[in-house]
Amino acid sequence: MRSVLEASRLKQAGFTAVQIAVLYGMTALCNAAVRWLHLSVPGSIVGVLLVFLLLKSGVVKLSWLERGADFLIRELLLFFIPSSVGVMAYAHLMKQDGLKVMAVVVVGTALVMTVTGSVAELVWRVRNRQANDARTEPNEVNAS
Amino acid sequence: MRVLGILLTLACYAACKWLYRRVHVVWLNPMITSLVAIVALLRIAHISYAAYDMSARWLTAFLGPATVAFAVPLYRHFPVLKAHWPEFLLSLTFGSATGITGSVLLARLLRLNHIVVTSVAPRSVTTPIAMDISQAIGGIPTLTAVFVILTGITGVIVGPWLLRLLRLQSPVARGALFGMGSHGIGTARAFEYGAMEGTCSSLAMIVAAFITLALAPPLVNALG
Numbered sequence: 001m002r003s004v005l006e007a008s009r010l011k012q013a014g015f016t017a018v019q020i021a022v023l024y025g026m027t028a029l030c031n032a033a034v035r036w037l038h039l040s041v042p043g044s045i046v047g048v049l050l051v052f053l054l055l056k057s058g059v060v061k062l063s064w065l066e067r068g069a070d071f072l073i074r075e076l077l078l079f080f081i082p083s084s085v086g087v088m089a090y091a092h093l094m095k096q097d098g099l100k101v102m103a104v105v106v107v108g109t110a111l112v113m114t115v116t117g118s119v120a121e122l123v124w125r126v127r128n129r130q131a132n133d134a135r136t137e138p139n140e141v142n143a144s
Numbered sequence: 145m146r147v148l149g150i151l152l153t154l155a156c157y158a159a160c161k162w163l164y165r166r167v168h169v170v171w172l173n174p175m176i177t178s179l180v181a182i183v184a185l186l187r188i189a190h191i192s193y194a195a196y197d198m199s200a201r202w203l204t205a206f207l208g209p210a211t212v213a214f215a216v217p218l219y220r221h222f223p224v225l226k227a228h229w230p231e232f233l234l235s236l237t238f239g240s241a242t243g244i245t246g247s248v249l250l251a252r253l254l255r256l257n258h259i260v261v262t263s264v265a266p267r268s269v270t271t272p273i274a275m276d277i278s279q280a281i282g283g284i285p286t287l288t289a290v291f292v293i294l295t296g297i298t299g300v301i302v303g304p305w306l307l308r309l310l311r312l313q314s315p316v317a318r319g320a321l322f323g324m325g326s327h328g329i330g331t332a333r334a335f336e337y338g339a340m341e342g343t344c345s346s347l348a349m350i351v352a353a354f355i356t357l358a359l360a361p362p363l364v365n366a367l368g
Contacts (some may be wrong), residue, residue: 020209027208042276043209045357048350051215062219072206076328077175078157079207080271082200083151084175084293085182086286088193091268093260093287100254104264107292108246109298109325112268113306116239116348117321123231124314 012067019068026051149199156181170300173329175293187246207272214270214350221343225351228344231316232351239324240356243268244363259284267291270327273353281364292327298335299326319344324352 004140030050031043039046072079087094094101160174160181186196197204218225225232233315244265251261263283266274271292278288303322312318318337323345331349335342 020206023209023212024206027212030212031208036232040280041357042273044208044272044276045354047208047212048215051212052218055215055219056222062216067212069216072210072213072224073217073328076210076271077178078153079203079210080289080292081153081157081175081178081182082197082204083207083275083286083289084179085186085196085200086193087179087290088183088186089264090284090287093257097256097260098249099255101260101264101291102294103254104247104250104256105267105294106298106302108243108250108264109268109295110240110302110306111246112243113299113303113321113325114310115242116235117237117306117310117312117317120231120235120317120320121305121310121312121314123234124228124316127230 016067016071020072021068023051023065023068023072072122146199149196150202152182152185152196153178153200153203164344170297173293173297173351175329176297179290179293179299181337191283201308201350206325207275211270211272214353218350221347223251224340224343225347228316228354231314232320232348233319235317236324236348236352237359239320240268240352241363243356244360245367248364248367262288262364263287263289265364267295268324269353269356270349273357277357277360293329296326298327299330303330315340316344323348327352 027044027047030047033039034041034043034046051060051065055062055065156178157174160172160177163177164172166173182196186193188311247265247267248261251264256264259282261283262281262283263278264287265281265283266277267288268274269277269292270291274288274292275285278285300323303325307318307321312321318342319334319341322334322341326333327349331342331345
């Protein structure tokens with residue numbers, strides 16, 4: 001029983017690995033295409049659009065990619081640890097301006113969130129009112 | 145050193161994730177603890193960043209595919225985006241513009257170094273894309289990666305408080321607030337409010353990346 005369970009887990013891990021390899025290959029292809037065409041867009045952005053369109057058109061099935069994609073997104077943090085360790089090389093900069101940088105990050109983030117949340121709420125209310133008006137319009141005409 | 149960098153990173157990441165699951169404190173986010181642990185270990189062992197990165201860059205190579213992987217949630221939740229596209233488009237355009245101009249103006253007000261200004265500007269979007277934008281506008285991608293994490297953690301702390309203060313009723317607005325303000329780290333928090341909030345947050349995060357990519361170069365140029 002246990003070995004059957006382990007075999008199926010192994011098989012699933014294999015699927016995930018193959019799907020990650022496919023995503024890796026597609027990214028490499030998009031990077032090469034962007035370089036070749038001299039585009040100023042990152043290859044990964046072209047990749048997102050390409051894969052989305054392939055899924056939408058049905059050329060690629062969701063089940064072909066979703067295990068690998070979900071894994072990469074779930075473990076996203078891992079892949080940018082090496083880059084962030086690079087802050088070692090800028091230790092002098094952080095020692096000098098660390099507090100100021102934190103102030104920019106905290107105030108800036110609060111501003112971004114306030115603006116985004118408020119605008120979305122406003123648009124949502126306006127659209128809800130319009131939808132309600134459209135539904136109750138006959139009554140209002142009668143009332144007036 | 146060839147595989148040591150990878151092994152060190154994997155081991156620290158696994159240990160820090162385990163710790164975070166046991167002790168659920170925002171400041172113990174595995175990103176922060178792994179970073180601190182690795183930097184400390186490299187310092188103690190007198191290993192330079194260049195030597196570590198020779199090996200660890202094999203992990204960085206997966207950032208591109210991980211970005212492309214976002215096509216899957218985009219496809220899965222496309223109906224939600226379609227139903228609420230005016231909310232997403234307007235709020236994320238204003239949010240993204242606020243993020244870039246706000247960072248640049250604040251950083252200048254505090255007389256920060258120009259390279260820090262351009263590195264801090266794209267920090268509201270998910271890391272791989274923030275690093276690409278940073279490169280495009282003359283920042284240091286590595287520094288941007290650190291700012292992105294700090295932003296994510298700040299958002300998780302400030303977000304719930306702002307949500308109450310602004311009295312946001314709509315799950316779209318709540319989700320957009322987290323997705324735009326603190327990307328993936330915020331999205332995890334948004335799911336604690338509800339499935340719709342979390343879905344909107346992940347959609348906001350993906351769309352915000354596209355909008356910021358389009359807005360950052362011209363805005364930073366204009367603010368020059």
